[in-house]
Amino acid sequence: METDFRLESSLWVGNKRYRALLTGWHFQWTEVDKKNRDKKTISVPVSEVVGVDEGQVEILPQKSTEDTDKDFTVFYVKRSSSGGLHGLLWRLGRIQFSCPSRVLRDQWTQHLRTALKTHSPVRPHRLLVFINPFGGKKKGRQIYHSLVAPLFELAGISSHVIVTERANHARDHLLKKDLTGFDGVVCVGGDGMFSEILHGLIGRTQQEAGLCENDPSVTLQPCPLHIGIIPAGSTDCVCYATVGVIDPVTSALHIIIGDSQPLDVCSVHHTAALVRYSVSLLGYGFYGDVLAESEKHRWMGPLRYDYAGTMVYLSNRSYAGIVQYLPADPLLSSPRDKTRCLSGCSVCSKSTGRLFPHPSDSGSLYSSHFSQFSNDSEEGEWVSVEGRFRCVSLTCMSSSCPKSPLGLSPSAHLADGTGDLILVWDTHPLGFLKFLYRHTSTQDQFDLPFVEVHRVKAVRFSLPAGKEEEAFEETGGLDEEERRHVETISRNGSQQQLTERSMGQEIANEQKSATPFLCGLCCSKAPAASVWNCDGEILPFTNIISRIHGQLVRLYARGIEDGATMHSCSEENCERA
Ligand SMILES: CCCCCCCCCCCCC/C=C/[C@@H](O)[C@H](CO)NC(=O)CCCCCCCCCCCCCCC
Ligand SMILES: Nc1ncnc2c1ncn2[C@@H]1O[C@H](COP(=O)(O)OP(=O)(O)OP(=O)(O)O)[C@@H](O)[C@H]1O
Numbered sequence: 001m002e003t004d005f006r007l008e009s010s011l012w013v014g015n016k017r018y019r020a021l022l023t024g025w026h027f028q029w030t031e032v033d034k035k036n037r038d039k040k041t042i043s044v045p046v047s048e049v050v051g052v053d054e055g056q057v058e059i060l061p062q063k064s065t066e067d068t069d070k071d072f073t074v075f076y077v078k079r080s081s082s083g084g085l086h087g088l089l090w091r092l093g094r095i096q097f098s099c100p101s102r103v104l105r106d107q108w109t110q111h112l113r114t115a116l117k118t119h120s121p122v123r124p125h126r127l128l129v130f131i132n133p134f135g136g137k138k139k140g141r142q143i144y145h146s147l148v149a150p151l152f153e154l155a156g157i158s159s160h161v162i163v164t165e166r167a168n169h170a171r172d173h174l175l176k177k178d179l180t181g182f183d184g185v186v187c188v189g190g191d192g193m194f195s196e197i198l199h200g201l202i203g204r205t206q207q208e209a210g211l212c213e214n215d216p217s218v219t220l221q222p223c224p225l226h227i228g229i230i231p232a233g234s235t236d237c238v239c240y241a242t243v244g245v246i247d248p249v250t251s252a253l254h255i256i257i258g259d260s261q262p263l264d265v266c267s268v269h270h271t272a273a274l275v276r277y278s279v280s281l282l283g284y285g286f287y288g289d290v291l292a293e294s295e296k297h298r299w300m301g302p303l304r305y306d307y308a309g310t311m312v313y314l315s316n317r318s319y320a321g322i323v324q325y326l327p328a329d330p331l332l333s334s335p336r337d338k339t340r341c342l343s344g345c346s347v348c349s350k351s352t353g354r355l356f357p358h359p360s361d362s363g364s365l366y367s368s369h370f371s372q373f374s375n376d377s378e379e380g381e382w383v384s385v386e387g388r389f390r391c392v393s394l395t396c397m398s399s400s401c402p403k404s405p406l407g408l409s410p411s412a413h414l415a416d417g418t419g420d421l422i423l424v425w426d427t428h429p430l431g432f433l434k435f436l437y438r439h440t441s442t443q444d445q446f447d448l449p450f451v452e453v454h455r456v457k458a459v460r461f462s463l464p465a466g467k468e469e470e471a472f473e474e475t476g477g478l479d480e481e482e483r484r485h486v487e488t489i490s491r492n493g494s495q496q497q498l499t500e501r502s503m504g505q506e507i508a509n510e511q512k513s514a515t516p517f518l519c520g521l522c523c524s525k526a527p528a529a530s531v532w533n534c535d536g537e538i539l540p541f542t543n544i545i546s547r548i549h550g551q552l553v554r555l556y557a558r559g560i561e562d563g564a565t566m567h568s569c570s571e572e573n574c575e576r577a
């Protein structure tokens, strides 16, 4: 393989001579001075070459090209620092070489294209793109058309663009319409848009596989289509936690080169029905109350979370609950091992083999998961704790975001088949503030006497006996209706109906009236129950069962690149160098 693509020759960039070399997995060019001494080398992995074109090529603004038939242009990924604690920004690098002859030029372009095909087999050719025109600062369309579409065009990707006309438009399209010929689905928007794509693709995949999403013990089928996220929302947590920066061009380049990042997904069930899927935060107590409060102040934009956070903090709530969890294997990793899941993470790579032991045998591929949820002794025993909690949070990944650059659980893994359960027991207000504040720095938020963190495969939450009735009274007896609804679903066994109901706007509205009334410090009686925040949506149920499905979806991403340790960034292919 190495020698198949080897090509070496002198090439010119302007009036400077370069020695260019295409060998195996890399394309590199070294400036050579008049005495034939090597100067700076730039080396680009073939997998990061975006495209090759004959002649002189400009992208935006389109200039008239002064084509010479001995030139070719190479587009590639160029890194620069994001300037923060987090990942690296990617930009489109461009270099135009002149060859001594047209024959040599053709040799270079052909070899580079063959190398690209061989080393980048998973690059998308056709994408389905959903743009939420109202996400974030309402710039989704502009971001896509000015920054992303020209790059897709340059890379020869054809895209079918749908500007959504209502909430759940993208999800419904993915559940019902023909998806033949698409390699991936791209959402232009925030976490809410990503969640729509997630639900649409997981639902569609299970429908086609004839699997029932309602039963938490069923091993779900991984989705064949990749998901790309072009961040254009007010909260872009999934993008930040999987790419390391919130930047449309960086994300577009990850899509173009076909990066593939598996992602764990948590399914949330109530009695015998699926409620929703979550990847970043399933949170009860503080985070539930913050979301409920913030919904009343949407007009404030992203600031509403800070306002709601402060109000909820001041209301000084804690909630009674019973939390049961199924611990993951402690020998594999720990939420307190101080490691970080970065690009090429070995814990995640090893998990792939464990989660899918025989990739060639589809029978055992999925059945391998099944026992993880049962109470069989090999998989460990459920642990049960009961008490009053400030918050109960479950996250399948670190959930790093600009507010908390290392995230809710800094050592969590994107694709290890586990989630981290964070239990914050009731404590005095200053203690809880300390816990929250530590999310903004590198200080360990778990190193506090009232905080526990567990790496888990599944979690159950229920209100203590007696509290349940009290909570229902406060929420206007909604659960009776919910119970009827779930019974209907169980009888009909209709997945579509369930999805409609669990994600529908009506239920969100019902819940708004059912959410605990926040009356700040003047509260005479605190509510007995909080609500669940599931990736930014309020759940209509309090008692839930959730289970982590390892590597259920794949994103066009590669995890966070650590600028400090990246060879290619610090030395060569980097604007900082
Ligand atoms: C003292 C400073 C404390 C700062 C604490 C920052 C912790 C931030 C942790 C954020 C974790 C986000 C996880 C991702 C969730 C997304 O799937 C979801 C959808 O986009 N976002 C939210 O639900 C949105 C959830 C937003 C939660 C924001 C919480 C803000 C708390 C502010 C507390 C101020 C206390 C001030 C006391 C005087
Ligand atoms: N055309 C549309 N009209 C109204 N709502 C839409 C439309 N398209 C998508 N949505 C919904 O808008 C919600 C928020 O979208 P998105 O996540 O893209 O933006 P956001 O600004 O980050 O949102 P939020 O502030 O709620 O986090 C999504 O849940 C999605 O279902």
Ligand SMILES: [Ca+2]
Residues within 6 Å of the ligand: 264, 395, 396, 397, 412, 413, 414, 415, 416, 417, 418, 419
């Ligand atoms: Ca995980």
